[in-house]
Amino acid sequence: MNQLLDLFTKRFLLVIIFIGVVSQVSAQDLNARVQVLSPQVQNTNKRGLDVLEKAISDFLNNRTWSANEVMPQERIDCSFVITINTWDGSSNFTAQAQIISTRPVYNTSYNSPVLSIADDHFDFSYTEGQLMDYSDQQFMSNLTSLLAYYAYIIVGLDADTFSPNGGTPFYAAAQQIVNYSQNTGFNGWRSMEGTNNRFWLVNNLQDRRYQPIRDFLYRFYLDGLDKMADNTPEARKTVLNLLPMLQKVDRLAQGAVFNQVFFTAKSDELVGICSGLAPQERVQAYNILAEVDPANANKYESLRNSR
Secondary structure, three states: OHHHHHHHHHHHHHHHHHHHHHHHHHOOOEEEEEEEEOOOOOOOOHHHHHHHHHHHHHHHHOOOOOOOOOOHHHOEEEEEEEEEEEEOOOOEEEEEEEEEEEEEOOOOOOEEEEEEEEEOOOOEEOOOOOOOOOOOOOOOOHHHHHHHHHHHHHHHHHHHOOOOOOOHHHHHHHHHHHHHHOOOOOOOOOOOOOOOOHHHHHHHHOOHHHHHHHHHHHHHHHHHHHHOOOOHHHHHHHHHHHHHHHHHOOOOOOOOOHHHHHHHHHHHHHHHHHOOOOHHHHHHHHHHHHHHOHHHHHHHHHHHHOO
16 A cells, blocks of 8 residues: 555656646747857857857746747747857957847748847856846846847747737837846947947837837738748738838838848848739839838849849
8 A cells, every 4th residue: 555655656746747847848938049159269268158158048048038838849949149259368258149030930841030130249247157147127247138138029029920019018028128238338228329229129119110010020920921831822912912011110210220120030031922923013012122121122123123
């Protein structure tokens, strides 16, 4: 009898542990791949960079960034490539980062780019073995503030592709990080430091003038890409009919960065989709895209010139 009780107890404990592990995994939002590179720095310790890389990966992947229950296969694929420019030999680094996130398209194996952004002021202090302290309410370190900021932006943009204004609470969380990081002496958090920075990105994401881009993202996926496998011609025409929404954005407004970030991620994809349209429709797409995104006008030329 005692042996049966012991066996039952052990199995019960295993079930409890398994449930705990599953619930912990399902709460994580990101599947982030992290690379820390230092091609220009001669005196960096490779082991130290490996430790830093793992610390950043653990910070991004082992935290809950939303209240949603997320299955392992639903975690958002993203990458952080951090290039160290200078290191003082102690704990201070100047760096830049490339952050990319993607979203799977329904009923396909295709991952669609949602975010692609370069941050040229990804500077931080870090000592090997240092705890990655972070709080939503106060500044702990620039490294964790940077990582948390982009985690919320990634989760927010992903949420915008699944529901109207789904990203709003995550942009508010990113705004909180901007607010308490502005007086730390690190670049990229303040409005007067140029237009292409973290301050202006989260500002744009919450600004009604840029709402058409968020509306476009939702409709682009719901009515366009996610239906591409079922009816490709119809989905292409849907995307074409959505393009005028992008003409409603004031791309010349002060601090306009969201539209630049949007087209950095989407320009190639839009060309690919619109290339399958009829010749007259391709010209229509070209006229709109060249107007709203002149920086990538050369890419869109193929729509006008293809036969």
